Amino acid sequence: MFSVDTPSRAAGQSASELVPSRYALQVGEIDVLVVSDGVLPLPAATMATNVDPAELADWLQRNFLPPDMFDWPLNVLVARSGEQTILVDAGLGSQFSGFPRAGQFPRRLEDAGIPLESVTDVIITHMHMDHVGGLLAAGVQERLRPDVRIHVAKAEVDFWTQPDFTRTDMPKPVPNVLRSTANSFVEAYRQNLCIFTDRHEVAPGVVVRLTGGHTEGHSVVDLESGGERLMFAGDAMFPVGFENPDWHNGFEHDPVVSARVRRGLFQELADNGGLLVAAHLPFPSIGRVAADGEAFRYVPIMWDF
Template sequence: MDLDNTSHPVKSSPDELVPSRYAVRIGDIEVLVISDGVLPLPTKMLGHNADPTERAAWLNDMFLPQDAFDWALNAVVVRSGKQTILIDAGLGLDPELNLPRAGQLIKRLEAAGIDLGSVTDVVLTHMHMDHVGGLLVGGVKEQLRPDLKIHVAAAEVKFWEAPDFSHVSMPPGFPDALRAAAKQFRKEYESHLRLFDDEYEVAPGVVVSRTGGHTPGHSVVRVASGKDGLMFAGDAVFAVGFEHPDWFNGFEHDPEEAARVRVRLLQELAQTGGLLVATHMPFPSVGHVAADGDVFRWVPVFWDY
């Protein structure tokens, strides 16, 4: 990956006439945000503990529909030194869920000129299927390096041995699909797993840290070089979470802890001024966080052309 080679136009079919990659430089480190597409979800997923009237008002203020919305899916490629690191792997292709506009990561990596064989490391923020599914697409594993390292929190792997779904609020079919994807991933990539407890430096300036909350092993990745910093927050932060950090997302296995983690990370970003990227923020999901009393404000960057 070279930032000079990621902005060239590529031949696209009509359904691909959308922005799907965005390059950022953090000091000497190259970061490329890749869109895995979108999937439609019920708006209740944004805050299933919220008063329906308040949730409807927020959606109205954001010019969003009241019934369902397009849930963004973003992954990140980081190049630090001689390492090329893929952070999360997108949804992949699950025919049982009928989500044709998601699972675009592999073809969009190819369009960006990123050879799967060049990826030295994968970091998983957690093992939900929209973060591991791209590695389960047919033919992908054969293109990966035999010495590929997949970094994931030990607590996350342990959780999926007997996952607890008692506090989630997911659409029908998702719990079974999540269990199946995690089980298949573990089976296929067991020998590539490199487990960490709380924190691990994957490459110079690239550190993954376990936060818990969303899942017991949920982690964030901080990228730092020179005076620049960026956090890939995985599923700890959602669009509604700035104004309503106490609203529970339907995919959170421990929603109360997830809310505490969300506030802590947003406070950190507001204090440091670092960039935030998150899986489910609208693409390219690059911006700053400002404190606004007891809540927060999302400040998208001006796109750099």
Template sequence: MSVDNITHLGGTGIDELVPSRYALTVGDIEVLVISDGVLPITASTMATNAEPAAYSAWLKEMFLPPEILDWPLNVAVVRSAGKTILIDSGLGTEFPDFPRAGQLGLRLAAAGIDPASVTDVVLTHLHMDHIGGLLVDGLRNKLRPDLRVHVAAAEAEFWESPDFSRTVMPAPIPDVLRRTATAFLDLYRGQLRAFDEEYEVAPGVLLRRTGGHTPGHSIVRIESRGEALTFAGDAVFQPGFEQPGWQNGFEHDPEESARVRVRLLGELAASGEQLVATHLPFPSVCHVAAAGNAFRVVPAVWDY
């Protein structure tokens, strides 16, 4: 994988009317953000503690519908020092109610990336829209047998007996999340490389456990030659810039999630580093600016 090959595929990939990938470099490290599609969710799930009138006004200002939202799903492929690292794997194809998500296999092919070239997988957490792609036979059976799968030890432990008491999800979702995480752990337990707080999976690619969203939720910071980008997983959602205290229904510890969000956005605003997050509109590459007691998102200029 190289940025040149990705950006100028010619006839080697799948022709797409709308490109599903965005390539950039962070110093000497290559990063490719890939859209896994979009997932419909109940709008209220994205701000469960917001005052209804304030949230309705925010949705209207953002030109978003009041009932059902299309939630973007972004993953990334990173290449550093000979390692090819997949960050999260999207939803997979086991959920027929969500036909516009679970596109990772097709979109790796469109980018000219052979799944067998992936040496490591990093999982921000074990929710189904982050691990489902690894459960799809069409992708799983193409992965190398010595694949290393990195996840926080606290995350793997949590899903042995998960607690949903503080989440606010549609009724069927907890059972689906539990079942999917169990299937994933059963399949990949022998390939898991658990870490406690931090782990450098390749030069300049550092995993850091934040907790909050789930006990083992982690982010990935990519740094090379004075440039940096953070893949924030589910630490940041679309309302979280202007309203970092609004809680998402999928957060297992909502108060800690808000603290993690404020701390992370504050760090990024101070440093000027780039941000990518799973559920920000594709390609989600942006900067963060401080705005009083909150923040604002500054989208990156696409580089053609």
């Protein structure tokens, strides 16, 4: 099983890291490790593009968050099912100079005792730069197995051949970087891509399924074993979305569908009581969802040492 780090017994943890950056748990017979890839400073305005700025400012203030820039957490997940070690998303990579605090996953994976060479499968929830960039970081591809299987939705690969940014509201330089990074990823790993259309079992108890919304081929990953469940929701949800599931995020390529997907996944989690991990919830990002009238509540787990 993956081991849980604590400050007193974090084997291999960098001396410069004052807190753990990975968290282990089990979902039935599946070992799970959530790894922080760092944080991304982004304009707070991108959190809610379809509401009065005063509403967003009030939400930020009530949650003790700064009004202008917001540090998006960035999490990836590793699951071990049977003989397979599966990486879900790959973080940002270290090649983007504007985000010096992100791109940490390769080192942190090594610190956790999981060499890149041991990864048999990678699931990509979508091809935004902060989810595939880590696979393009220097030295990563050379260390991955030549036969590593990279699972991604056909709709996602097709989308990035001619991506539509007309309904997004991103900082101006971002679309070009997203486009070039997605194209570089496909070019680099074309021979390793395992394309699915709707739903695909990657390993026993590990299923990836298409949701759309955030991008055309955005997907979530369901882990289920021994009556226990965990969903890795990628970018289907953000911290502001529990109280305000209909608020649009500036990085959503189809914000109307995204809101519908978000509500559906929240309701699913509220109904089945499964655990939730998402790319941009505060590390370790593990909690449950409760229905709260027309909105929802995020209920973080208590850390288990």
